[in-house]
Amino acid sequence: MAAPSEEEGAVGRRYHQRSTAMLDVPFLPFCAFLGTLGLLCVAMVGSWCQHWRGGFSLDGSSRTFNWHPVLMVTGLVVLYGAAALVYRIPYTWSGPKLPWKVLHGSLALGAFILTVLGLSAVFYFHNSQGTPNMYSLHSWIGLGTVLLFSCQWAAGFGAFLLPWAPTWLRVLYKPIHVFFGSTILLLSVASCVSGINEKLFFSLKNGTMQYKLLPAEAVFANTLGLLILIFGVLVVAALARPSWKRPDSDSPDSRQLPPALGAGRHRDCAGNAEPARLQTANPAAKNRN
Amino acid sequence: MAAPSEEEGAVGRRYHQRSTAMLDVPFLPFCAFLGTLGLLCVAMVGSWCQHWRGGFSLDGSSRTFNWHPVLMVTGLVVLYGAAALVYRIPYTWSGPKLPWKVLHGSLALGAFILTVLGLSAVFYFHNSQGTPNMYSLHSWIGLGTVLLFSCQWAAGFGAFLLPWAPTWLRVLYKPIHVFFGSTILLLSVASCVSGINEKLFFSLKNGTMQYKLLPAEAVFANTLGLLILIFGVLVVAALARPSWKRPDSDSPDSRQLPPALGAGRHRDCAGNAEPARLQTANPAAKNRN
Numbered sequence: 200m201a202a203p204s205e206e207e208g209a210v211g212r213r214y215h216q217r218s219t220a221m222l223d224v225p226f227l228p229f230c231a232f233l234g235t236l237g238l239l240c241v242a243m244v245g246s247w248c249q250h251w252r253g254g255f256s257l258d259g260s261s262r263t264f265n266w267h268p269v270l271m272v273t274g275l276v277v278l279y280g281a282a283a284l285v286y287r288i289p290y291t292w293s294g295p296k297l298p299w300k301v302l303h304g305s306l307a308l309g310a311f312i313l314t315v316l317g318l319s320a321v322f323y324f325h326n327s328q329g330t331p332n333m334y335s336l337h338s339w340i341g342l343g344t345v346l347l348f349s350c351q352w353a354a355g356f357g358a359f360l361l362p363w364a365p366t367w368l369r370v371l372y373k374p375i376h377v378f379f380g381s382t383i384l385l386l387s388v389a390s391c392v393s394g395i396n397e398k399l400f401f402s403l404k405n406g407t408m409q410y411k412l413l414p415a416e417a418v419f420a421n422t423l424g425l426l427i428l429i430f431g432v433l434v435v436a437a438l439a440r441p442s443w444k445r446p447d448s449d450s451p452d453s454r455q456l457p458p459a460l461g462a463g464r465h466r467d468c469a470g471n472a473e474p475a476r477l478q479t480a481n482p483a484a485k486n487r488n
Numbered sequence: 489m490a491a492p493s494e495e496e497g498a499v500g501r502r503y504h505q506r507s508t509a510m511l512d513v514p515f516l517p518f519c520a521f522l523g524t525l526g527l528l529c530v531a532m533v534g535s536w537c538q539h540w541r542g543g544f545s546l547d548g549s550s551r552t553f554n555w556h557p558v559l560m561v562t563g564l565v566v567l568y569g570a571a572a573l574v575y576r577i578p579y580t581w582s583g584p585k586l587p588w589k590v591l592h593g594s595l596a597l598g599a600f601i602l603t604v605l606g607l608s609a610v611f612y613f614h615n616s617q618g619t620p621n622m623y624s625l626h627s628w629i630g631l632g633t634v635l636l637f638s639c640q641w642a643a644g645f646g647a648f649l650l651p652w653a654p655t656w657l658r659v660l661y662k663p664i665h666v667f668f669g670s671t672i673l674l675l676s677v678a679s680c681v682s683g684i685n686e687k688l689f690f691s692l693k694n695g696t697m698q699y700k701l702l703p704a705e706a707v708f709a710n711t712l713g714l715l716i717l718i719f720g721v722l723v724v725a726a727l728a729r730p731s732w733k734r735p736d737s738d739s740p741d742s743r744q745l746p747p748a749l750g751a752g753r754h755r756d757c758a759g760n761a762e763p764a765r766l767q768t769a770n771p772a773a774k775n776r777n
Contacts, residue, residue: 331701335688337685339710340714382721389678392629392678395625396682397686411623436667
């Protein structure tokens with residue numbers, strides 16, 4: 200393919216810079232929106248189980264099961280999403296990286312603990328009711344997601360937090376960790392969607408309350424499923440957005456910032472010095488000035 | 489954040505180049521694997537409906553419904569994925585882009601037609617049986633995905649195939665089209681997973697064939713759901729992989745190749761001339777030499 204002429208390049212760059220400016224979204228307001236959306240998901244799944252499904256208990260009844268959706272949405276979706284976004288907060292870009300690595304790992308560990316508790320709730324409920332475990336597609340995807348998450352956390356801890364992990368291992372593993380970070384969130388969202396769908400078919404069977412008649416509970420829980428889906432897609436998009444990525448000093452690959460909505464790529468790869476790149480690469484930082 | 493020293497940068501780059509080389513996967517073998525996986529999904533959903541669900545018909549019975557999963561998986565997952573990957577084929581990188589735009593749009597249109605037929609099958613079945621439409625979370629996500637897909641196709645046709653679309657519009661809309669391209673595939677995979685889960689709960693109710701007893705059909709369809717999920721995630725990962733993206737001459741943003749597994753970013757942003765970049769940016773091309 201022939202390289203474009205200087206003039207074509209200049210015109211394209213001008214258009215691209217204009218489109219980039221139009222597509223730029225400050226991180227912090229977007230992050231606040233994501234936080235609100237995540238809290239709304241947690242509040243809605245809690246309200247669903249409390250208001251329509253009889254609340255919570257530890258007696259092995261369906262009220263024990265109710266801990267499952269609440270803990271999974273809170274841990275494997277919302278808290279996991281928060282952990283994934285730590286390095287996108289502009290304040291974390293300056294100073295040593297270790298404290299933010301610890302925060303990232305701690306939030307992920309918290310998400311993992313809630314996830315394991317959520318799994319325990321459904322296994323305890325099934326065992327108390329004599330219901331078999333691990334037969335539905337939802338359960339297969341859900342358990343697979345949790346297993347991937349456990350490998351991800353252990354490998355991330357070993358590669359990035361243990362001081363004796365060699366640099367070549369960190370550099371080799373980092374893109375794999377990043378890829379599975381987004382993949383696990385997408386799998387957990389798919390698990391939530393199939394789980395909510397399944398639970399509504401189980402619960403809404405009686406004459407006037409059938410799922411197919413779309414009672415208030417069905418509208419509420421369907422809406423919850425959609426919000427969880429939107430939250431997951433927006434977190435993955437935020438993770439991929441070039442101008443929101445932390446320019447790492449410890450890996451040259453991050454000296455070029457990647458594209459998500461394509462914005463900022465021209466600037467990010469312009470090869471400016473670090474401080475200048477920090478300034479231009481991050482619209483949120485710009486907006487704070 | 490202080491910029492790394494020259495020495496740190498050199499060491500990091502050396503490690504990164506080594507890790508990049510280790511992570512490089514040639515596109516064509518990966519694409520052949522994806523094609524095989526996609527065909528396997530189509531074969532499995534067809535076999536499921538033919539062997540366990542009674543086959544196909546147009547009489548409004550459950551055999552009419554069977555067209556729904558087959559057409560949705562074939563159109564909205566596999567053919568859609570093929571359309572999305574057109575620009576990743578190295579042969580498409582040389583010469584004029586228009587023929588490949590037409591191929592991309594035609595495959596997407598084919599996927600959309602199959603999708604609409606798949607929707608018609610389930611609406612016809614529901615109406616014949618007196619079952620309400622659009623009450624489950626699966627149906628909400630599925631219809632939302634198809635509506636997004638229709639907007640995506642129409643906007644893509646208007647912006648990229650109609651000759652009078654202004655350059656500033658193409659440059660502005662391209663990253664949005666790319667973002668929704670991946671998002672729609674992820675939503676369609678979530679729809680498939682929840683739909684397969686739902687169908688199995690509907691179908692497997694009888695004493696010895698209950699879903700919870702995990703009969704052969706349940707194992708088969710659960711496996712199909714997992715394969716669809718893996719297919720979707722791998723296509724989205726392939727779309728995001730930097731060294732597999734077509735370096736466009738018509739938009740400067742593509743002069744910097746984006747990250748997925750992070751590999752190749754350093755090379756891709758090195759600012760080499762177009763022919764050199766074509767060579768270095770594409771491992772598949774390298775491997776063909």
